[in-house]
Amino acid sequence: MALGNLIGHAKLGFIEADNELRVSSWNQGAEELFGYTENDTMGRFLNELIPVTKRELVNCKQTQLLTSSHINNKGKKIQCDIFYAPIVTIKGEKIGVAVLANDISGRLKDKANLKQQEQHLKDIFGFAPIGIYHVNMSGKVVSANPEYAWMLGYESAEAITEQITDFSSQTFFDKEKAVEFMFGVNEADEVIRFRCRLKRKDNSFVWALCYAKATHDESGRKNGFNGFSIDISDTVRAEQELKKVNEKLKMLSVIDGLTQIPNRRRFDEYLDSEWKRHYRDKGSLAVVICDIDFFKLYNDHYGHQGGDECLQKVARAIHECAGRPGDLAARYGGEEFVLILPNTDVKGALVVAEKVRMKTASLKIPHEKSKVDEYVSLSLGVSAMVPDTDNSAETLVKEADEGLYQAKANGRNQVFAKAMLFNIPKIS
Numbered sequence: 408m409a410l411g412n413l414i415g416h417a418k419l420g421f422i423e424a425d426n427e428l429r430v431s432s433w434n435q436g437a438e439e440l441f442g443y444t445e446n447d448t449m450g451r452f453l454n455e456l457i458p459v460t461k462r463e464l465v466n467c468k469q470t471q472l473l474t475s476s477h478i479n480n481k482g483k484k485i486q487c488d489i490f491y492a493p494i495v496t497i498k499g500e501k502i503g504v505a506v507l508a509n510d511i512s513g514r515l516k517d518k519a520n521l522k523q524q525e526q527h528l529k530d531i532f533g534f535a536p537i538g539i540y541h542v543n544m545s546g547k548v549v550s551a552n553p554e555y556a557w558m559l560g561y562e563s564a565e566a567i568t569e570q571i572t573d574f575s576s577q578t579f580f581d582k583e584k585a586v587e588f589m590f591g592v593n594e595a596d597e598v599i600r601f602r603c604r605l606k607r608k609d610n611s612f613v614w615a616l617c618y619a620k621a622t623h624d625e626s627g628r629k630n631g632f633n634g635f636s637i638d639i640s641d642t643v644r645a646e647q648e649l650k651k652v653n654e655k656l657k658m659l660s661v662i663d664g665l666t667q668i669p670n671r672r673r674f675d676e677y678l679d680s681e682w683k684r685h686y687r688d689k690g691s692l693a694v695v696i697c698d699i700d701f702f703k704l705y706n707d708h709y710g711h712q713g714g715d716e717c718l719q720k721v722a723r724a725i726h727e728c729a730g731r732p733g734d735l736a737a738r739y740g741g742e743e744f745v746l747i748l749p750n751t752d753v754k755g756a757l758v759v760a761e762k763v764r765m766k767t768a769s770l771k772i773p774h775e776k777s778k779v780d781e782y783v784s785l786s787l788g789v790s791a792m793v794p795d796t797d798n799s800a801e802t803l804v805k806e807a808d809e810g811l812y813q814a815k816a817n818g819r820n821q822v823f824a825k826a827m828l829f830n831i832p833k834i835s
Contacts, residue, residue, distance in 0.1 A: 418436050418439070418510070419436045419507055419508065419509055420434065420436040420437035420438075420439070420440040420441065420487075420506070420507070420508035420509075421434045421436060421437060421505075421506070421507055421508075422434075422437050422448075422453065422456075422457070422505070422506040422508070423494065423503060423504070423505050423506075424452075424453040424464075424503055424504050424506075425502065425503045426501065426502060426503055426504075427452075428452045428453040428454055428461060428464055428465065428504065429450050429451065429452060429453070430448045430449060430450065430451055430452075430453055430456065431449070431503070433445045433448040433449070436508070437506075437508065439510075440479065440485055440487055440508050440510055441456055441457055441479050441480060441485075441508075442479035442480030442481035442482075442483065443456055443480050447480075453504065453506070457489065457506065457508070458473070458475045458477045458489070459473055459475075459489060459491060459506075463491075464491060464504050467491055467492065467493055467504065468493060469492065469493070470490055470491070470492040471490070471491055471492070472488060472489070472490055473488075473489045473491070474486075474487070474488050474489075474511070475487055475488075475489055484512075485510065485512065486510070486511050486512045486515050487508050487509055487510050487511055487512070488508070488509045488511050489506060489507075489508045490506070490507045490508070490509075491504055491505065491506045491507075492504070492505055493505075533552060533553060535552060535554060535635075536554060537554060537635050537636065537637045537638075538551070538552065538554050538555030538558045538559075538615075538635055538636040538637075538638075539551070539552045539554070539555060539633075539634075539635045540552070540555050540567070540633075540634055540635070540636075541622070541631060541632070541633050541634075542574045542631050542632055542634065543630065543631040544629065544630060544631050545572075546572065546573045546574045546575060547568075547571070547572045547573075547574070548567050548568050548571040548572075548574060549568060549631070550564075550568060551564045551567040551568060552564055555567065555635075555636065558605065558607075558613055558615065558636060558638055559578065559605060559606070559607050559608060559613075560607035560608040560609055560611070561608055575588070575589050577606065578605055578606055579603060579604075579605065579606060580603070580604035580605060580606040580612040581603065581604055584601070584603040584604070587601065588601065588603070588617070588619070591619070592619050592620075592621055592632045593621070593629075595621075596621070597620070598618055598619070598620045599618070599619050599620070600616070600617070600618050601616075601617055602614070602615070602616055602617075602639070603615060603617060605617075605636060613638055613640050614638070614639050614640045614642070614643040615636040615637060615638055615639060616636070616637045616639050617634060617635070617636045617637075618634060618635055618636075619632050619633065619634035620632060620633055620634075660672065661673035661676070663722075663737070663738040665715055665718060665719065665738075666718055666719050666722035666723075666738050667719075667722070668722050668723075668725075668726045668736055668737060668738055669735060669736070669737035669738070670737060670738055671737065671738065671739055671740055673735070673737055674735065674737040674739065674745055674747070677735050677737075677747055678694070678747055678800050678803075678804070679800060681733075681747060681749055682794050682799075682800040682803070683794075684749075685749070685750075685793070685794045686794035686795070689793060690749070690750045690793065691750065691751060691752045691791050691792065691793050692747070692748070692749060692750075692751070692791065692792065692793075692794060692803065693747075693748040693751040693752065693753065693755065693756035693759075693789065693790065693791035694745065694746065694747055694748070694756075694789075694790050694791070694803050694804055694807040695745065695746040695748065695756055695759065695760045695763065695787055695788070695789050695807060696739065696743060696744075696745050696787065696788045696804075696807045696808055696810070696811045697725060697743065697744040697745065697746075697760075697763060697785045697786070697787045697811075698742060698743050698744075698785065698786050698787075698811055698815070699717070699718075699721060699742040699743075699783060699784075699785060700774075700777060700778075700779055700780070700783070700784045700785065700786055700815075700819045700820055701774070701776060701777045701778060701779075701819075702714070702717075702741075702742035704774075704776035704777070705717060705774055705776060705777070705783065707776070708775060708776045717772055717783060718738075718742065720770055720772060721744070721767055721770070721772075721783065721785070722736075722738060722744065724763070724766045724767050724769075724770060725744050725746065725763050725766070725767070727766065728746070728759060728762050728763045728766055729746055729748075731748075731749075733749040733750070734746065734747065734748055734749070735747040745807075746759065746760075746763070748791075751791060752791050753789060753790075753791040753824050755791075756789045756790075756791050756824070757789055757822060757824055760787045760789050760822040761822050763785065763787065764784070764785050764787055764820070764821070764822060767783065767784065767785045768780075768782060768784060768785075770782070770783065778819075779818065779819045779820045780820055784819065784820035785820065786811060786814040786815045786819045786820060786821060786823075787810075787811060787814060787821070787822045787823070788806075788807045788808060788809065788810025788811030788812065788813070788814055788822075788823055788824070788825070789807060789810050789822060789823070789824040790803050790804070790805075790806035790807035790809075790810060790824065790825065791803075791824075792806075806825050807825075809825045810823045810824050810825040811823070813825060
């Protein structure tokens with residue numbers, strides 16, 4: 408009885424028949440498998456009810472197994488394992504046949520699904536447009552897909568598994584990235600992600616976005632890592648081109664188109680940053696403003712083309728006088744130019760300003776309409792101060808502008824510093 412209950416709970420079909428194969432026992436499990444009720448089967452021949460031949464049932468002398476796929480009496484397709492064995496007495500006399508049947512439809516379906524999934528994964532592995540690989544703890548690539556082989560310049564995935572035995576040194580173009588990667592894989596339990604240059608077989612490189620995660624065996628011990636790499640060379644090239652374009656645009660935004668020296672915007676930015684730096688360092692910052700004397704008359708007489716050429720020559724001369732790395736010469740607007748001289752006091756700024764005036768005079772650009780010289784000349788205003796809470800960058804520029812105004816009032820073609828209340832004599 409206990410065995411019968413156990414078989415029933417296990418949903419196994421159990422059947423007994425005599426030596427003539429007439430059914431004497433047929434349980435609920437057998438009904439579900441073969442589609443016959445117990446009343447339908449009593450006294451009928453067993454070989455007529457299950458997919459086992461009379462000869463096999465009669466001649467069986469030990470337990471036999473038959474895996475069957477059949478349509479049962481109710482029209483349902485059934486897949487099952489059928490075990491059949493002789494029923495013998497304690498004296499060894501055969502008195503019938505016992506059958507135990509187990510529905511394996513679900514198991515076979517799971518197996519088929521698993522096989523299908525394995526095929527899907529195999530297809531993905533083979534045709535994926537990204538490099539996929541597995542590396543063991545010794546650093547050997549034990550599996551790789553064709554895309555990874557193509558990325559690294561190997562003829563096949565098999566070639567990679569045969570030739571890459573030290574993943575770290577053979578696949579990273581930059582040593583520091585190899586160290587970073589191996590540390591991440593060995594220490595992190597999460598997926599690591601990074602950009603790097605992968606070394607190709609011919610020692611060239613390919614930019615890649617890489618992911619990796621450690622793998623473990625059944626005991627939980629780390630046994631390597633899975634990884635995949637995406638070729639982002641086109642993306643990196645596009646980024647580099649975009650960076651160049653942005654740099655060019657940035658340069659154009661701070662360079663005067665006509666004179667090719669920094670423009671007013673660059674002057675304002677640089678003055679702000681230098682003012683803050685000198686405020687911290689307690690250093691003297693100087694500004695020189697230059698104006699071409701009687702430039703409107705020059706422009707009217709020589710034309711706009713001549714005026715542009717004059718501005719370009721003067722701009723180059725002023726730029727050449729900003730000799731130190733931190734000095735800046737810029738076009739301030741129209742015929743006005745300006746210099747920023749870091750760590751320079753008034754006396755030092757006056758020297759530079761006079762140098763600019765003389766450099767411009769040495770160009771000997773004819774100016775028939777000038778009222779102070781036969782050549783193009785400059786008037787310059789100078790200011791210098793140590794930034795503190797009582798002054799500002801605007802004050803610095805304003806004083807230089809006032810010095811320029813005074814230089815013009817004094818007859819032009821000269822340098823004037825309001826803070827010192829004197830101008831320096833022109834040097835012939």
